[in-house]
Amino acid sequence: MSFLTIENLEKSFGANRVVKDFDLSVEKGEFISLLGPSGCGKTTVLRMVAGFETPSSGIIRIDGQEVVRLKPNQRNIGMVFQAYALFPNLTVAQNVGFGLKVKGTPKSEIDTRVAEMLDLIGLSDLGGRYPFQLSGGQQQRVALARALAPRPQVLLLDEPLSALDAKIRVSLRNEIREIQRRLGITTIFVTHDQEEALSMSDRVVVMHEGIADQVGTPFEIYNAPATRFVANFVGTLNTLEARVLDPASGRVTLGQTEIALNRPLPGPTATLGLRPEMVSLGRGTHDTALSGTITEVDFLGSVIRLRADLGGQSLAFDTFNTNRIAPPKVGDRVELGIDAGDLLVIEG
Amino acid sequence: MRRFRPSLTWLGLLPFAAFVILFLFAPTMKIVFGAFQRADGSFTFENIAGLFTPSILSSYWISIKISVASSALGCLVGFLMAAAVILGGLPKGIRSPLLTFSGVASNFAGVPLAFAFLATLGPLGLVTVFLKTQFGINLRAMGFNILSFWGLTITYLFFQIPLMILIITPAIDGLKREWREAAQVLGATGAQYWRMVALPILFPSILGTFALLFANAFGAVATAIALTGSSLNIVPIMLFAQIRGDVLGNPHLGYAMALGMIVVTATANVIYIWLRLRAERWLK
Amino acid sequence: MKKFAAWAILLLGVTYFVLPLIGMTEFSLSMRRGEYSFDAYAKVLADPQFRQTFGYSVIMSLMTIAVGVLLVVPTAFWVQLRLPQIRPLIEFITLLPLVIPAIVTVFGYIRLYNTSSWLPLTGSLWGTNFLLLMGYSTLSLPYMYRAVDTGLRAIDVRTLTEAAQSLGAGWVLILARVIMPNVLVAVLSGAFVTFAIVMGEFTMAALLNRPAFGPYLQLMGANKAYEPFALAVIAFAITWACMGLFQLVTRFSKHTKAAG
Structure with missing residues (x-):
């Protein structure tokens, strides 16, 4: 049985159902991200696990124990908030030791644990500072240490990086992941940033209008999106309409090109997805060639983003910049190489 | 020319400075110096020493007691009402x-x-009549008198409590939801959250309000005079009578009494500033 | 549980505040034996002394507001524009009247400006009125200054001033035409508080022997049975009106800010 299980979780605020029939099983030590646009219900799920919101129905179990009826202070959970949730009147060390102090832990034990935690986040010499004397990144590391100090069963991270500068965000996310691995703590991470979710997680839950659209590894989410929403929300995706010639074998025409997808396809048309980086200029070693006219050239430095018209459908694709070949110009007729296996069939 | 410019800048403050000096500082200084002068202008401690008579001392003592009681109760009740309305889940x-x-x-x-x-x-x-006729409770026989320490304290609360509500409401609004939630998730009870986080954060505001309420009650003349006439010997009433008719028989004793009032409110504010500096190490 | 406690606290508080208001209203209506009537009010309103003292206090209130505006707006403006470093000091000074009891200040006035002093203000009627006006102005200073300072902080004083200067405006014109209209709402909110304070003020007027509304109230309280309560209701109504207007003005300013 999984360490943390959520079954049939529902939450309504008045007539507004913000979380619908949500299921999730998290293994011990796993890092799971809830990814979705704002208002998708991901934060509400997290707050229900923490105990700040009571589910309208459903079950949440941590280590076999049903926790829905427990108050937040009885759940033994660590949580890091979006920003500025450190207690401003307490020093860094007092913040980190807070969870132990309220449990009545002896002072010497608190001091040892606080030192250990400050060492973990690399801020050993800042224990006497007040939060206002720290940078945003330092504050969030202290918040992490504070959450971890009482040895929680589960760590919840509610967009902990979104208030920080881009540079610190990247270094801190590596640090968080590293600490999480070292302690082997089961973690749920809420974010609207797909890069964060993909780079940090063992598995990602993509949420949309209160529903978990897809649960999978970052690789699965990116390469085999289960729904149109996931396909569009995670990464950049071209969606192309193809005419189905033979539903049984999955032969379709895309523009003027016939392609065998080798899987059954219902209906007279199918929606296909294609990542820009899967397309190359010129057929090369690819198994399929499409022909089109260049309509847009964006020179981005190392990458050139192009857009071509395939007889009425627009396809964005990338090519690396080299100084040997000049990039195509708008209006050029080009041949584009793709592999049939890279085409995603998008359902729904 | 460069030297001349700054002085022109300061000249812009002249009307304000003149007003403050003539009508705030100078009169106060007059009191301070007068407290140490005889009628002929020579220096003396006699006036200050004159304050240490039982009746004057007790008037200070009652005044301070009323001020402390009404500001402490005002802070407490005002805080509870503000907290009830902001945090108590009321509409x-x-x-x-x-x-x-x-x-x-x-x-x-x-x-x-x-x-x-x-x-x-x-x-x-x-209320007095209602309690007597409906429940047979005789407030007077129970020792309650509106012209007393408690009577005056209860009356002062009418302006003390609202002042506290007005000042503390923005401070309570400033408590972040994340602080409470962080405390909860770390295992703290509601009481622990208040004792270790919320109250220390609010402490400077509460303290400042207390000092203000104290001065407010200590200098209140009108309510006391209208309520008690001259039956209750509190400092402002005695000073009022002294200014009107030199009831103490020594004009300069009035200066000393007024100086005493300044000293008391100033002391309250120095204590406040000192405590606030101690409490606010985490700010600035 | 929490909600219950909150309701209980609120209801107790409301009871405490409402009972005295009911009490004074009830008394003010009880002049005629056995039935409620407005007799006490009729008596009060017909009293020439009421009209005189009331009128005197209204005029003093308006003049206090005028003095406050003329004193505070240019000062706060100048401090914000040229002397921001001394703002804490000015703020501290403006708060002093909350700490120095009014009775002490007025006692100082009486001794400093008596008939044998260098500036014998209390020697003449005009001088005493002026002294009272200054006293009232110190009382209103904390409220007026805070209101105006907040109002000024909400606008970009420097840019507005420089724009006006580049168009050739002098200081008086800048203050009157550029700064004042922008802080009018703040000034009004300070003005209503000032009005409420001056209308009810007792100590200064009584000790300077001026026929203001506050001493009149006290006099009536000492000598009449029902009229004082009618007067208290009237005074409460005035305070309520001032604070109501204050709220209205503050809310209005929020709306215009949101729109602008």
Whole structure:
């Protein structure tokens, strides 16, 4: 049985159902991200696990124990908030030791644990500072240490990086992941940033209008999106309409090109997805060639983003910049190489 | 020319400085110096020494007691009411009327306030009569008298509580939801959150309000005079009588009494500033 | 549980505040034996002394507001524009009247400006009125300054001033035409508080022997049975009106800010 299980979780605020029939099983030590646009219900799920919101129905179990009826202070959970949730009147060390102090832990034990935690986040010499004397990144590391100090069963991270500068965000996310691995703590991470979710997680839950659209590894989410929403929300995706010639074998025409997808396809048309980086200029070693006219050239430095018209459908694709070949110009007729296996069939 | 410019800049403050010096500082200084002078202008400690008579000392003592009691109760009740309305899950519509009413009540001091309480808790007051006729409770026989320490304290609360509500409401609003939630998730009970986080954060505001309420009650003349006439010997009433008719028989004793008032309110504020500096190491 | 406690606290508080208001209203209506009547009000309103003292206090209130505006707006403006470093000091000074009891200040006035002093203000009627006006102005200083300072902080004083200067405006014109209209709402909110304070003020007027509304109230309280309560109701109504207007103005300013 999984360490943390959520079954049939529902939450309504008045007539507004913000979380619908949500299921999730998290293994011990796993890092799971809830990814979705704002208002998708991901934060509400997290707050229900923490105990700040009571589910309208459903079950949440941590280590076999049903926790829905427990108050937040009885759940033994660590949580890091979006920003500025450190207690401003307490020093860094007092913040980190807070969870132990309220449990009545002896002072010497608190001091040892606080030192250990400050060492973990690399801020050993800042224990006497007040939060206002720290940078945003330092504050969030202290918040992490504070959450971890009482040895929680589960760590919840509610967009902990979104208030920080881009540079610190990247270094801190590596640090968080590293600490999480070292302690082997089961973690749920809420974010609207797909890069964060993909780079940090063992598995990602993509949420949309209160529903978990897809649960999978970052690789699965990116390469085999289960729904149109996931396909569009995670990464950049071209969606192309193809005419189905033979539903049984999955032969379709895309523009003027016939392609065998080798899987059954219902209906007279199918929606296909294609990542820009899967397309190359010129057929090369690819198994399929499409022909089109260049309509847009964006020179981005190392990458050139192009857009071509395939007889009425627009396809964005990338090519690396080299100084040997000049990039195509708008209006050029080009041949584009793709592999049939890279085409995603998008359902729904 | 470069030297001349700054002085022109300061010249812009001249009207304000003149006003403050003539009508705030100079009169206060006059009191301070007068307290150490004889009628002929020579220096003396006699006036200060003259304060140490039983009747004057007891008037200071009663004044301080009333001021401390009414500001402490005002802070407590005002805080509870503000917290109840902001954090107690009451309908949001209550908040704005409460603040408006607080604005009114905190300014409804002086003589009319005394009348309102005479009409309520005086010998023939609404509540006094109601309790006597309906429940047979005789407030007077129980020792309650509107012209007393408790009577005055209860009356002062009418402007003390609203003042506290007005000042503390923005401070309570400033408590972040994340602090409470972080404390909860770390295992703290509601009481622990208040003791270790919320109250220390609010402490400077509460303290400042207390100092303000103290000065407010200590200098209140009108309510006391209208309520008690001259039957209760508190400092402002004695000083009022002294200014009017030199009841103490020594004009310069009045200076000393006034100086005493300044010393008391100044001490309250020095204590406040000192405590605040200690409490606010985490700010700035 | 929490909600219950909150309601209980609120209801207790409301009871405490409402009972005295009911008490004074009830008394003010009880002049005629056995039935409620407005007799006390009729008596009060017909009293020439009421009209005189009331009128005197209204005029003093308006003049206090005028003095406050003329004193505070240019000062706060100048401090914000040229001397921001001394703002804490000015703020501290403006708060002093909350700490120095009014009775002490007025006692100082009486001794400093008596008939045998260098500036014998209390020697003449005009001088005493002026002294009272200054006293009232110190009382209103904390409220007026805070209101105006907040109002000024909400606008970009420097840019507005420089724009006006580049168009050739002098200081008086800048203050009157550029700064004042922008802080009018703040000034009004300070003005209403000032009005409420001056209308009810007792100590200064009584000790300077001026026929203001506050001493009149006290006099009536000492000598009449029902009229004082009618007066208290009237005074409460005035305070309520001032604070109501204050709220209205503040809310209005929020709306215009949101729109602008």
